[in-house]
Amino acid sequence: MAGMCRRQAAAIATALIAALPGSRLGADDVAREHAAALKDLSGASAAGDTDELLRALKVVLEGDDPRSVRSAVAAYSKIRSSSKLEGRELMTFHGKAAAAFAAVKSKRSIEELEELLVSHGDWHGRLLLLDASGVAKGFDRLQSCLRALQDEHPVVIRRALQYLAHAKKPEVVDAIVTRYLNLAKAKRGGGEASQWDRTLLACQSALQQLLKVDLAAPEDYKNYFEARRNDPNLFSPEKCLGEATGVTLFGAAVTGKNIIFVLDISGSMLTIDPTPVPKEKDPERGRTVVAGVPGGGQKPKRREPPEERQRMARAKRELARVVRSLPSDVRFNVVTYSSDVGSWKKAMVPASDSNKKSAVEHIEGLVAEGITVTDMALEEAFSDLNVDTIYLVTDGAPTHIGTTTPGLPEDALQIIEQIHERTAELNYLRGVRIFALGFREAHEEFLKKLAADHAGRYVRID
Numbered sequence: 001m002a003g004m005c006r007r008q009a010a011a012i013a014t015a016l017i018a019a020l021p022g023s024r025l026g027a028d029d030v031a032r033e034h035a036a037a038l039k040d041l042s043g044a045s046a047a048g049d050t051d052e053l054l055r056a057l058k059v060v061l062e063g064d065d066p067r068s069v070r071s072a073v074a075a076y077s078k079i080r081s082s083s084k085l086e087g088r089e090l091m092t093f094h095g096k097a098a099a100a101f102a103a104v105k106s107k108r109s110i111e112e113l114e115e116l117l118v119s120h121g122d123w124h125g126r127l128l129l130l131d132a133s134g135v136a137k138g139f140d141r142l143q144s145c146l147r148a149l150q151d152e153h154p155v156v157i158r159r160a161l162q163y164l165a166h167a168k169k170p171e172v173v174d175a176i177v178t179r180y181l182n183l184a185k186a187k188r189g190g191g192e193a194s195q196w197d198r199t200l201l202a203c204q205s206a207l208q209q210l211l212k213v214d215l216a217a218p219e220d221y222k223n224y225f226e227a228r229r230n231d232p233n234l235f236s237p238e239k240c241l242g243e244a245t246g247v248t249l250f251g252a253a254v255t256g257k258n259i260i261f262v263l264d265i266s267g268s269m270l271t272i273d274p275t276p277v278p279k280e281k282d283p284e285r286g287r288t289v290v291a292g293v294p295g296g297g298q299k300p301k302r303r304e305p306p307e308e309r310q311r312m313a314r315a316k317r318e319l320a321r322v323v324r325s326l327p328s329d330v331r332f333n334v335v336t337y338s339s340d341v342g343s344w345k346k347a348m349v350p351a352s353d354s355n356k357k358s359a360v361e362h363i364e365g366l367v368a369e370g371i372t373v374t375d376m377a378l379e380e381a382f383s384d385l386n387v388d389t390i391y392l393v394t395d396g397a398p399t400h401i402g403t404t405t406p407g408l409p410e411d412a413l414q415i416i417e418q419i420h421e422r423t424a425e426l427n428y429l430r431g432v433r434i435f436a437l438g439f440r441e442a443h444e445e446f447l448k449k450l451a452a453d454h455a456g457r458y459v460r461i462d
Contacts, residue, residue: 034063038071045075050093053079054100061103066112069104073116077125087425094128101132101139110138117144123153130159142167149179154192154199157183158431162455165206168235173225176206180218197257198388198431204255205433205455210235214253214457216246247325249391250437252459254322256389258348259332260381261319264394266338269312269368271395273440276462311395311439312368314461319393320360326351333384334359337377338370347384371409374398375419382426390432393461395439397446408443416446420453427454437461 037059044053053075060068076097085093104113113136117129126148133144141163148160157179164172180203188196200218207221208214211234215221228234247254249261307313319334326332331348335341344362349355375398381390398416399409423434434454436447439461451458 033059034068038068041071041075045078048079048083050079050083050085054093054096057097058100058103061100064104064106064109066108069109069112069116072100073120073125073128076128077120077122080124080128081122087428088421091425091428094131098128098131099135101129102135102137104132104136105138107138110136113139114144114147118147118150123151123156126151126153126156127159130156142169142172146172146175149175154195155429155431157199158202161202161206165209165455168210170229170234173207173210173234174229176203176210177218177222177225179203180207181222184218194258194386194388195431201256201388201433202431202455205457208253208457209455214248214255216253216255247322249322249435250318250393250459250461252391252435252437252457254326254391256433257330258384258386258388259326259330260335260348260384260387260390261322261332262335262337262377262381262390262392263315263319263363263366264338264372264374264377264392264396265312265336265366265368265370266372266396267369268372268396268441269315269439270310271439271441272307272310273462275306275309312366315393315439316363316366320363323351323356323359323363326356328352331386332359334362335377335380336366337373337380338368339373340370341373341376341380343380348386371402372396372399375415375422378419378423379426382423382432387432390434390456391437392434392447392450393437393439394447395442397443412443416443419446420449423450423454431455435459 037056040052040056041060044050044056057072057075060072062068080094101113104110113129113132117126117133120126120129130144130148133139133141145160145163145167148156149164151157151160161176164176180200183196183200183203186196203218204215204221211221211224213224215224323332323334328351330351332351333348334344336343344359372394374392374394378390378392381387397408397412398419399412400415401409401411403409426432427434432454433456434450435456435458436451437459438444438447444458444460448458450456
């Protein structure tokens with residue numbers, strides 16, 4: 001470490017000299033600095049010094065040649081494979097390492113990046129290169145994602161799908177459908193099975209985001225896409241919206257093998273909502289509504305909404321129905337929250353007849369009261385490391401203090417920001433999907449972002 005510190009001091013001195021008026025670094029000085037940075041890079045990787053590795057990585061990549069690229073990726077892979085970084089620290093380290101590739105511009109270096117993306121032996125390095133494809137000039141992000149879609153590691157595939165879910169191109173849909181079909185046919189067991197299950201769900205979610213249609217199986221998406229491949233409205237939800245198949249929760253398809261239902265049981269869930277009048281389909285709604293009176297006629301007389309329109313009663317009925325319909329190969333749990341958090345089971349359990357009966361009894365006995373500690377409920381759901389899908393049903397904004405006046409609680413915006421940061425940490429490289437379902441008065445902006453950031457879908461409940 002002492003030698004490393006001396007090299008750091010020498011590098012700082014060189015930089016100070018270069019900053020003096022009239023001073024210029026010659027080619028020999030730059031070459032010596034680059035050679036020293038290569039040694040520092042190797043030493044930092046061996047020592048597990050992430051801060052020093054990032055400093056040396058930046059200098060090395062400024063060399064902008066194939067050797068520099070190979071050395072940078074190898075050093076990163078070595079330190080990632082052995083480090084115990086988690087959560088925010090890991091996200092920050094990975095993000096800074098990927099950002100350092102902005103210095104790579106030459107054709108030969110870009111060709112090296114493209115080659116390493118498919119041939120590098122460690123998936124950590126391939127993931128780094130995939131994320132670097134957005135900053136290195138000439139390193140095509142779309143083509144990089146399409147190549148990474150064929151990767152043999154589930155985390156790399158899922159990251160590629162996160163990017164591809166926003167690329168509204170028929171060739172992208174075709175590639176995802178084909179990969180989805182191939183992955184579904186492969187039989188994988190052992191400890192990696194859950195990772196591949198999450199990857200299949202990521203394929204399904206990416207196609208849902210692109211096509212705005214919930215379908216149950218890869219073959220269904222294949223048939224759907226083949227029938228509309230040349231349709232100019234392929235990506236237009238208002239013209240090409242499909243219906244969900246199978247079990248749905250307020251219109252959102254219930255998919256996944258390890259599911260946690262997170263239900264808001266705060267006092268506001270006792271609210272009785274007015275009855276909507278069916279008319280036209282809204283892609284963000286779980287039910288159909290009307291904005292005005294057809295034909296401009298007189299508005300019907302106002303009627304008091306029936307008791308069954310109470311949010312809590314509706315949520316309990318809907319969730320109980322879904323639980324009864326769960327297939328036996330699914331594991332599930334129910335987490336509830338108001339002023340505190342409760343859980344039906346300590347961890348997810350198989351959807352056996354006896355477990356489903358017990359869960360339904362638990363749901364039917366729930367009582368609404370208190371405030372809305374959404375952050376604590378999500379923390380509880382993520383604490384089960386096997387979860388792959390979360391369904392959040394709520395009607396309010398997160399708060400620890402509540403409110404007695406219209407509008408957001410004073411602490412809501414701060415907690416919302418904290419939730420986004422924390423879920424990003426908890427879900428980093430895990431691939432857990434979050435579906436957010438909101439009754440009237442739910443904070444839609446928060447729920448939409450939460451679902452979009454985690455490969456899920458937002459549904460408005462009317």
